[in-house]
């Protein structure tokens with residue numbers, strides 16, 4: 001095993017302690033939870049994760065895009081301790097406490113749009129989506145939701161009705177919420193119409209108008225259009241620059257724009273929201289994952305006029321806006337600003353993407369590299385010409401990274417994602433990329449040998 005500065009792993013993974021945890025978990029924990037590899041975490045600090053057998057990994061997964069400020073940032077730990085010693089819970093559904101008002105004031109100032117906004121709090125991404133679904137139907141008094149195929153908005157019954165990522169997520173659960181219409185996302189590398197950007201001149205938008213709005217979807221009955229500004233679980237798919245502008249015609253018809261920023265938000269793309277990279281100002285925004293550096297908290301931020309359509313009792317959750325999570329969110333937003341984490345994500349992300357784009361030239365199995373900031377996907381193929389999805393190849397690379405000390409995970413069927421904490425050190429980021437490139441090179445050679 002190569003000597004490295006950050007990644008330090010023994011040849012046998014998991015080690016004996018890890019293997020015990022994996023065994024016990026298999027016996028007692030629901031099998032519905034799928035795992036990428038047997039990482040059994042003991043501790044994590046900054047961008048380094050240690051397992052129970054003493055192995056150390058570079059964090060390229062951020063606990064699935066959650067650890068925006070890295071693990072156990074001192075200011076976050078202090079905030080959690082401070083609040084825990086005061087009070088841990090007092091149900092915001094029925095009573096008041098001050099830090100929620102403070103966080104709401106901060107969030108509405110950070111979410112784009114020069115109009116007044118209000119916040120609803122839940123505990124998870126799916127809950128933020130459920131709230132946005134109920135809210136937009138309530139405000140518009142319309143039934144239909146638009147969402148994209150390939151999208152991921154969560155797995156609870158409402159959110160799952162919007163999700164169109166993998167059939168297994170719906171298996172055995174149907175029927176779901178009615179009147180959700182899915183249409184293709186502009187996935188230019190795999191254009192469903194075999195067109196090429198920019199010559200296509202956004203054929204996808206014309207197709208949507210002709211085949212959906214003119215054939216079976218009454219536009220005046222659409223409540224909201226839910227979208228991820230960059231598709232996450234769908235494979236880190238970046239839309240062409242004017243796509244959302246071209247879809248703005250829907251707003252003239254009274255359709256609300258809901259930007260699901262659960263994965264792209266809180267600075268990950270180098271802007272506070274992913275949507276800001278495309279100049280779109282949503283009516284409703286859903287935020288979760290990175291907002292509280294690992295504590296469960298989600299926020300549905302909406303134009304005040306929309307939020308005020310709800311009457312007391314129409315929606316709430318006992319644990320929503322837990323005071324410890326809120327204090328952690330306040331610390332997170334402060335750190336992101338004072339330590340220039342969006343700038344770091346943008347600067348290092350651009351450097352990383354530049355290096356990864358060279359892999360496209362060097363390795364037959366690297367089909368596409370795309371992303372913004374620290375929201376980066378590397379799509380693996382069997383063959384550049386056919387673009388046949390390299391699912392096994394991507395899994396082998398992911399496994400290589402794990403066994404060599406970098407926590408890389410998949411998005412979609414054959415895309416590897418690089419989503420380190422926003423404050424990862426350049427040296428650790430570079431070492432992680434070295435490991436990823438070695439894995440790609442090894443699998444590429446094996447594929448070439450057949």
Ligand SMILES: Cc1ncc(COP(=O)(O)O)c(C=O)c1O
Nearest residue numbers: 124125126152153154232262263
């Ligand atoms: C874009 C997006 N929306 C919603 C969710 C659901 O969030 P949660 O798992 O917290 O319910 C996710 C989770 O990966 C996501 O990436």
